[in-house]
Amino acid sequence: xxxxxxxxxxxxxxxxxxxxxxxxxxxxxxxxxxxxxxxxxxxxxxxxxxxxxxxxxxxxxxxxxxxxxxxxxxxxxxxxxxxxxxxxxxxxxxxxxxxxxxxxxxxxxxxxxxxxxxxxxxxxxxxxxxxxxxxxxxxxxxxxxxxxxxxxxxxxxxxxxxxxxxxxxxxxxxxxxxxxxxxxxxxxxxxxxxxxxxxxxxxxxxxxxxxxxxxxxxxxxxxxxxxxxxxxxxxxxxxxxxxxxxxxxxxxxxxxxxxxxxxxxxxxxxxxxxxxxxxxxxxxxxxxxxxxxxxxxxxxxxxxxxxxxxxxxxxxxxxxxxxxxxxxxxxxxxxxxxxxxxxxxxxxxxxxxxxxxxxxxxxxxxxxxxxxxxxxxxxxxxxxxxxxxxxxxxxxxxxxxxxxxxxxxxxxxxxxxxxxxxxxxxxxxxxxxxxxxxxxxxxxxxxxxxxxxxxxxxxxxxxxxxxxxxxxxxxxxxxxxxxxxxxxxxxxxxxxxxxxxxxxxxxxxxxxxxxxxxxxxxxxxxxxxxxxxxxxxxxxxxxxxxxxxxxxxxxxxxxxxxxxxxxxxxxxxxxxxxxxxxxxxxxxxxxxxxxxxxx
Amino acid sequence: xxxxxxxxxxxxxxxxxxxxxxxxxxxxxxxxxxxxxxxxxxxxxxxxxxxxxxxxxxxxxxxxxxxxxxxxxxxxxxxxxxxxxxxxxxxxxxxxxxxxxxxxxxxxxxxxxxxxxxxxxxxxxxxxxxxxxxxxxxxxxxxxxxxxxxxxxxxxxxxxxxxxxxxxxxxxxxxxxxxxxxxxxxxxxxxxxxxxxxxxxxxxxxxxxxxxxxxx
Numbered sequence: 001x002x003x004x005x006x007x008x009x010x011x012x013x014x015x016x017x018x019x020x021x022x023x024x025x026x027x028x029x030x031x032x033x034x035x036x037x038x039x040x041x042x043x044x045x046x047x048x049x050x051x052x053x054x055x056x057x058x059x060x061x062x063x064x065x066x067x068x069x070x071x072x073x074x075x076x077x078x079x080x081x082x083x084x085x086x087x088x089x090x091x092x093x094x095x096x097x098x099x100x101x102x103x104x105x106x107x108x109x110x111x112x113x114x115x116x117x118x119x120x121x122x123x124x125x126x127x128x129x130x131x132x133x134x135x136x137x138x139x140x141x142x143x144x145x146x147x148x149x150x151x152x153x154x155x156x157x158x159x160x161x162x163x164x165x166x167x168x169x170x171x172x173x174x175x176x177x178x179x180x181x182x183x184x185x186x187x188x189x190x191x192x193x194x195x196x197x198x199x200x201x202x203x204x205x206x207x208x209x210x211x212x213x214x215x216x217x218x219x220x221x222x223x224x225x226x227x228x229x230x231x232x233x234x235x236x237x238x239x240x241x242x243x244x245x246x247x248x249x250x251x252x253x254x255x256x257x258x259x260x261x262x263x264x265x266x267x268x269x270x271x272x273x274x275x276x277x278x279x280x281x282x283x284x285x286x287x288x289x290x291x292x293x294x295x296x297x298x299x300x301x302x303x304x305x306x307x308x309x310x311x312x313x314x315x316x317x318x319x320x321x322x323x324x325x326x327x328x329x330x331x332x333x334x335x336x337x338x339x340x341x342x343x344x345x346x347x348x349x350x351x352x353x354x355x356x357x358x359x360x361x362x363x364x365x366x367x368x369x370x371x372x373x374x375x376x377x378x379x380x381x382x383x384x385x386x387x388x389x390x391x392x393x394x395x396x397x398x399x400x401x402x403x404x405x406x407x408x409x410x411x412x413x414x415x416x417x418x419x420x421x422x423x424x425x426x427x428x429x430x431x432x433x434x435x436x437x438x439x440x441x442x443x444x445x446x447x448x449x450x451x452x453x454x455x456x457x458x459x460x461x462x463x464x465x466x467x468x469x470x471x472x473x474x475x476x477x478x479x480x481x482x483x484x485x486x487x488x489x490x491x492x493x494x495x496x497x498x499x500x501x502x503x504x505x506x507x508x509x510x511x512x513x514x515x516x517x518x519x520x521x522x523x524x525x526x527x528x529x530x531x532x533x534x535x536x537x538x539x540x541x542x543x544x545x546x547x548x549x550x551x552x553x554x555x556x557x558x559x560x561x562x563x564x565x566x567x568x569x570x571x572x573x574x575x576x577x578x579x580x581x582x583x584x585x586x587x588x589x590x591x592x593x594x595x596x597x598x599x
Numbered sequence: 600x601x602x603x604x605x606x607x608x609x610x611x612x613x614x615x616x617x618x619x620x621x622x623x624x625x626x627x628x629x630x631x632x633x634x635x636x637x638x639x640x641x642x643x644x645x646x647x648x649x650x651x652x653x654x655x656x657x658x659x660x661x662x663x664x665x666x667x668x669x670x671x672x673x674x675x676x677x678x679x680x681x682x683x684x685x686x687x688x689x690x691x692x693x694x695x696x697x698x699x700x701x702x703x704x705x706x707x708x709x710x711x712x713x714x715x716x717x718x719x720x721x722x723x724x725x726x727x728x729x730x731x732x733x734x735x736x737x738x739x740x741x742x743x744x745x746x747x748x749x750x751x752x753x754x755x756x757x758x759x760x761x762x763x764x765x766x767x768x769x770x771x772x773x774x775x776x777x778x779x780x781x782x783x784x785x786x787x788x789x790x791x792x793x794x795x796x797x798x799x800x801x802x803x804x805x806x807x808x809x810x811x812x813x814x815x
Contacts, residue, residue, distance in 0.1 A: 033675040155740045158813075159614065162674045163607035245676060245815065302815075 006076035011221040013083050014188040017098050018225020021287045023234045025176035028249035029169040030234040037231050044177040045223035051181025052219030053212055058266040058282035059186035065121040067106040072195040074345035077337045081105040081330035096322050097286030098187040104323030108330025113346035124281045129319050132259055132285035133293025139255035140294035141301050165246045172254045179260035181219050186284040189218035252294040259290045289315050463555055471564040480506050534599040539584050546580050554596040610667045613660055618736050620657040621688055624650055628695035629725035635702045636709055636717045647699045654692045661689050684805045691728050694795045707784050716766045724796040727755035731799040734806055742810045752803040756796045763793040
């Protein structure tokens with residue numbers, strides 16, 4: 001329990017590393033929405049853990065060479081000091097990296113505990129820090145030239161290329177996360193390695209050493225940082241170094257991943273030694289600085305545009321300032337821990353064993369040599385205690401799987417239910433919108449109908465007006481007739497000029513009577529065009545006069561009015577109407593006008 | 600993974616299909632306008648009908664591409680520029696169609712003496728847009744080669760503008776027999792034909808800025 005408590009500072013460092021450095025791998029892709037955050041976070045978390053557990057030992061070993069923090073309290077304080085210096089320097093907007101902070105803190109511990117600092121290791125570490133960004137830049141340039149050559153040769157359609165790059169970014173991101181876990185896990189839990197209890201857990205299928213479990217815990221803490229906080233960093237600082245397009249992002253992330261991989265791969269280093277080359281120093285390097293190096297490399301290749309050269313100065317400043325500040329903070333924190341809280345920060349009597357392998361050929365046991373501590377009087381190396389936890393592990397796996405299956409079943413059921421509800425809601429919305437559409441159409445049709453009705457009404461009024469006009473003129477004519485009769489009966493002597501003039505005026509007024517009647521008939525015919533067509537279709541035997549009578553009856557004109565228009569007597573109208581009823585077989589109780597209006 | 604590859608492939612095909620429609624549209628515009636000037640009414644009607652149809656089809660494809668871009672967040676850094684480019688290319692179709700429709704509706708009288716100039720203006724305009732579409736097409740596969748094509752677009756656009764100005768000057772200064780209303784009518788048609796080539800110039804500028812952005 002005490003170990004877990006002291007480990008908390010390291011796990012906090014892991015959390016900050018995950019939250020900040022995941023943006024170096026997926027920042028450009030997520031920030032520019034090429035990849036969804038959820039997808040990126042899951043891939044990054046899985047591969048960071050894998051990298052930490054499978055390949056994290058190499059870089060941790062080098063940190064151990066620099067200074068083996070042999071007491072748990074010391075390891076806790078060193079990690080805490082590194083964390084405080086990162087927090088403080090970030091607040092002051094100074095360039096900071098976890099790798100440089102932890103190295104500074106270890107040197108601070110060396111000074112505090114009077115342990116000698118291995119200057120060979122320190123030189124190796126500082127050289128790697130300088131080499132990291134330079135190598136990042138070189139790799140980026142080479143990869144960029146290669147990619148450009150391939151694209152020029154293949155002439156891939158930009159849209160298709162976009163698809164390839166999306167998946168390229170996912171694959172390269174997975175590799176980058178693996179390398180980040182492998183290289184930077186040393187920063188997170190490296191100082192705790194000498195304090196790890198010496199035991200092995202046998203899971204049946206594989207065996208894990210205490211160190212590997214420590215790496216697993218560190219990897220999980222990085223993954224938690226990625227899942228919980230890296231989105232904000234990706235969205236805000238993803239592009240702060242330089243606005244990258246998709247191809248450049250792919251190249252820089254790949255270059256960064258390669259550099260981190262090279263500085264953490266024991267097998268690659270062994271291969272180098274095998275072919276007669278010097279061994280690769282396995283050192284934790286700053287992921288951000290490698291990315292900056294890669295971006296600057298591409299910037300130089302493109303003619304020096306958009307390069308923030310002050311970043312180079314800031315990086316160089318970080319190499320010096322960060323370790324010094326972290327060292328000072330570690331020194332004072334260790335002083336407070338040991339003198340105020342009485343926490344043991346160092347085992348003075350212990351000695352670190354270097355370069356000794358406890359690997360057993362043919363087994364999967366991986367034991368890190370840095371974990372071995374020998375006491376002064378011991379002559380033999382203690383073999384770690386092995387706990388057979390195959391059965392509990394198997395049971396845990398079965399329980400875990402059962403829980404996952406139940407959860408999945410529950411989730412699928414819920415999803416189905418949600419889909420059903422959504423489908424139902426969608427159909428309701430569809431129905432409502434269709435109903436609204438229909439209502440709108442109905443409204444439009446009703447409006448059109450009322451408009452048409454009003455138009456018909458206006459036309460009917462106009463027709464009546466013309467008819468009444470004709471009637472009035474007929475009345476004038478009959479008045480004129482009686483006036484002439486009166487004049488006839490008068491003596492020639494009494495006949496006045498004014499009488500004749502009056503007659504002339506009346507005659508001029510009624511001169512247009514025929515013309516107006518013809519206009520009226522034409523008008524009636526024009527507007528009743530459809531009516532005539534329907535009438536002919538229904539009653540094909542009707543004469544022209546009967547059709548004319550029908551059109552006038554349709555206007556609801558009285559017999560007297562019709563008589564006046566047609567210039568016949570009302571009696572003739574009655575007779576014609578009777579004949580019409582008979583011709584079209586109309587019963588007595590049926591209204592002829594109503595029937596005609598329906599047409 | 601398969602899905603996004605399929606979608607990318609289908610969008611790439613849609614873009615090619617869109618360019619094919621625009622290419623055909625330009626040919627129909629050139630033929631149609633020339634047929635009108637030469638007095639071939641039946642052929643003109645046929646060209647107008649075809650252009651109408653092509654314009655509608657191009658619109659549909661353009662809307663589908665736009666939809667796919669947003670739905671599958673394709674090329675998020677350049678999507679707005681690319682969609683703007685396609686929209687401007689579609690403007691060529693719209694404007695060509697409008698010009699032919701105006702010929703059809705307003706039936707301007709083109710005097711014999713300016714027929715040759717009108718035909719030349721139509722040809723230069725068609726050449727400028729004819730070079731703009733391949734430039735846009737090649738942008739999607741070899742952005743570096745766009746520059747060569749753009750030069751041709753700008754050259755033909757300048758030529759079309761100069762000819763249009765000469766034509767307008769000729770109409771107003773050399774034709775005393777024409778009424779002012781007829782002169783204004785003819786100027787209006789010269790202007791509209793010229794404006795189609797201005798869209799080609801806009802496409803050229805958009806392409807230049809896109810190439811710079813992509814190479815950044």
